[in-house]
Amino acid sequence: xxxxxxxxxxxxxxxxxxxxxxxxxxxxxxxxxxxxxxxxxxxxxxxxxxxxxxxxxxxxxxxxxxxxxxxxxxxxxxxxxxxxxxxxxxxxxxxxxxxxxxxxxxxxxxxxxxxxxxxxxxxxxxxxxxxxxxxxxxxxxxxxxxxxxxxxxxxxxxxxxxxxxxxxxxxxxxxxxxxxxxxxxxxxxxxxxxxxxxxxxxxxxxxxxxxxxxxxxxxxxxxxxxxxxxxxxxxxxxxxxxxxxxxxxxxxxxxxxxxxxxxxxxxxxxxxxxxxxxxxxxxxxxxxxxxxxxxxxxxxxxxxxxxxxxxxxxxxxxxxxxxxxxxxxxxxxxxxxxxxxxxxxxxxxxxxxxxxxxxxxxxxxxxxxxxxxxxxxxxxxxxxxx
Numbered sequence: 001x002x003x004x005x006x007x008x009x010x011x012x013x014x015x016x017x018x019x020x021x022x023x024x025x026x027x028x029x030x031x032x033x034x035x036x037x038x039x040x041x042x043x044x045x046x047x048x049x050x051x052x053x054x055x056x057x058x059x060x061x062x063x064x065x066x067x068x069x070x071x072x073x074x075x076x077x078x079x080x081x082x083x084x085x086x087x088x089x090x091x092x093x094x095x096x097x098x099x100x101x102x103x104x105x106x107x108x109x110x111x112x113x114x115x116x117x118x119x120x121x122x123x124x125x126x127x128x129x130x131x132x133x134x135x136x137x138x139x140x141x142x143x144x145x146x147x148x149x150x151x152x153x154x155x156x157x158x159x160x161x162x163x164x165x166x167x168x169x170x171x172x173x174x175x176x177x178x179x180x181x182x183x184x185x186x187x188x189x190x191x192x193x194x195x196x197x198x199x200x201x202x203x204x205x206x207x208x209x210x211x212x213x214x215x216x217x218x219x220x221x222x223x224x225x226x227x228x229x230x231x232x233x234x235x236x237x238x239x240x241x242x243x244x245x246x247x248x249x250x251x252x253x254x255x256x257x258x259x260x261x262x263x264x265x266x267x268x269x270x271x272x273x274x275x276x277x278x279x280x281x282x283x284x285x286x287x288x289x290x291x292x293x294x295x296x297x298x299x300x301x302x303x304x305x306x307x308x309x310x311x312x313x314x315x316x317x318x319x320x321x322x323x324x325x326x327x328x329x330x331x332x333x334x335x336x337x338x339x340x341x342x343x344x345x346x347x348x349x350x351x352x353x354x355x356x357x358x359x360x361x362x363x364x365x366x367x368x369x370x371x372x373x374x375x376x377x378x379x380x381x382x383x384x385x386x
Contacts (some may be wrong), residue, residue: 005193014168056167057096060159061108062151063115069151071159076152081114085121101127105170107158109137128170132161135310178248179274185238186271190314192234239263242270254366259324259374261363262332268318269360273367285365288319289313290357307353307368319356326359327352331375333359 060070070077079087094102106129206212242248255266289311295303326333340351
């Protein structure tokens with residue numbers, strides 16, 4: 001691994017020289033001729049080319065709405081962010097040959113929906129990638145001393161990130177079509193819900209204005225009713241979609257078997273579990289933003305433990321509402337909440353967050369074990385353990 005203090009000075013330098021034997025001279029699959037500069041890499045295990053030293057080529061990609069900015073250590077390119085990424089494919093084939101997918105490693109930061117084309121492109125061609133957490137990349141840029149933020153600077157920063165990675169850190173993206181569809185449904189549902197709430201607040205504020213006409217109020221109330229009907233229709237569509245697929249039908253029924261969890265809560269949980277299938281209990285808690293964090297430094301800063309709030313805010317909102325329902329109608333969660341408040345003297349809000357975490361882990365257990373929720377009978381029930 002490179003010295004971190006040397007990373008800044010290396011960002012604009014060409015990588016190490018790869019000397020190719022005379023038998024390899026002129027070969028297009030390596031992307032360089034004899035004694036030409038190519039990217040720093042390492043041999044690929046189980047290479048089909050016997051007696052040949054195969055290099056891996058890392059490429060930092062900054063994703064934006066219109067384009068992808070590429071930096072491979074020596075070349076800077078910009079290609080359109082289009083469906084199928086045909087321009088990027090032509091560029092890679094020209095530079096690295098027909099087997100580019102075995103040599104090139106992509107390093108990029110997921111940028112909302114704009115990185116979906118790149119992810120699908122890598123999955124289709126079985127190219128290995130590393131997705132950098134946005135917080136990690138932002139802190140890494142600060143560590144490098146980057147004062148400017150442009151697409152080219154970010155692409156070089158992401159390329160430099162390869163010094164901290166090993167070959168095992170890269171992997172071919174796996175795309176779950178059901179999870180993608182659930183995500184589209186939930187994103188649309190959230191947008192409609194927010195729009196309806198804003199419009200309802202606006203209609204209510206018009207009651208206190210003298211300039212609002214009756215016709216205006218009726219028009220807005222009609223639109224409000226349309227959004228309310230659309231929200232209900234979308235909820236039914238989501239449930240029907242999960243029921244129609246064998247992979248999700250049983251999981252949906254298992255989640256709904258727990259008192260306090262409704263269709264929207266079950267859909268959000270199902271989407272989380274399918275999107276991160278290999279996550280353990282701690283990782284699932286962190287993905288929901290319910291993992292505890294603490295900030296302490298000397299005697300001047302000594303804050304208490306708080307949840308990180310680093311996960312999906314919509315998921316936390318759904319868990320909060322489901323938990324409020326559970327402590328009213330679920331005997332196990334009601335007993336757990338009362339235990340925290342009365343016996344452990346926890347504040348109600350702290351106890352509620354603990355119940356949210358417990359609810360999340362119970363739901364994850366139901367999903368992993370493919371089992372229905374069992375009501376409180378004895379403490380030995382593994383489905384009820386915290």
